[in-house]
Every structure is written in structure tokens, then in C-alpha cells.
Amino acid sequence: MDFDELQLRLHDIKQYAKEKYIPIIRDESARFLYDYVINHRCKSILEIGTAIGYSGSIILASNDECRLTTVEINGESFDKAKDTFARLGYTDRVDMYLMDAKDLLEKLVSEKRHFDLIFLDGAKGQYYNYLPNLTELLMPDGVILADNVLLQGMVESDEIPSHKHRSMVMHLRQYLDAVTHDPYETEIVRLEDGLAITKYRGKK
């Protein structure tokens, strides 16, 4: 299925997100994610921030062989995501968790799980705090793809962010500072809100 055909299949879920003001990955970033999973043949994927299953469905549609582990803290969104995955026939390839991502990360680390792609799209203020566990969960050639790292240009701007965004901007700057220095390597894709593609060079 190509991306445009997939967008037609996901029309209802996008409409639902719009009506309920649920933030989901934007169109060009979604296309990037879809192509990334195809081109890198990602098979074992962890998503932080399921919301209603939109980006999760994009990931699952991109490769029939991939398996998704995804976590969401909001019960209503979690239930909607469950419906989304069931309707699209993806239930067998998804492990869904209704809990705080921080706790899931600790659980996965204790189980020595590893992923070739981690799609980071939960609470922006937590990206930096998650980093040690995310690093632990990466396969040697694995990648963390973090969405919204530029936050409408605010992260790189010299202007003082509004009170509402200040803490998020500070935390994202902290995340970007960490992942753009050794032992990490990061490429920033300047699409929409910005995607950071991070590799960890400390594992053999």
C-alpha cells in the first residue's frame, strides 16, 4: 500500500483526532516515518505516546513483518487505539500498554528488550529523562526518532518562550544538546515541527 492509499484508510481516525483536539503526527512527518520504516526494514519498534493509534497504524502498515510495542497514559485514547488497531487487522502485531511511559521503559530494560526503532512522541518534557533507558533499549544499529523537537521554531529561537511553553522548550533543548554530542549522533530533519534521528555510538 502506498502512503496516499494509507491516508485514505486512516481518514476516519484523523477526523476523530481533529474533532477531539488530539495531537497526532503531522502529514509530512508521518510520510517520513512511513518511508523510514520501509527503507530501514525496521522490525521491532517501540512507540512512546500511542494516542489513538494513528502513527502506530502508519508504522504497522509500512512493514508486514514489524511488531509494535506502544504505551499510552490516557485510558480513553488507549481504548480508541485498541479499536483502531483491531479495525485495521493489526492486533496480533501490537503490544499495547496503558501506563506511564517511564514505568514501561523501566520494565522493558529489566526484561533486556531491544528495539531497532524507538518513536518518541509522548510528553516532550520527558524526552531527556527517558534518554538513559532509551539508550539501553536500542539495538546496536538502532535509532531514536523523536518528533516535535523544534516545537514550532521555539527550541532554536533566541526569543524567550511564552510561560506556557517555557519548561517544554528548556527540556527539548536539554534533549537536543545531549543527543548532538558524543556518544550520540543526531540528524535533525527540518520537516514541520522537526524530527531528530539519533544513533548511539557507545554499543558494539
Ligand SMILES: C[S@@+](CC[C@H](N)C(=O)[O-])C[C@H]1O[C@@H](n2cnc3c(N)ncnc32)[C@H](O)[C@@H]1O
Ligand atoms: C502527540 S500525542 C501522540 C500522537 C501519536 N503518536 C500519533 O502521532 O498518532 C502524545 C501522547 O502521549 C501521551 N502521553 C503523555 N504523557 C505520557 C506518559 N507519561 N506516558 C505515556 N503516554 C503519555 C498523551 O496522552 C498523548 O496521547
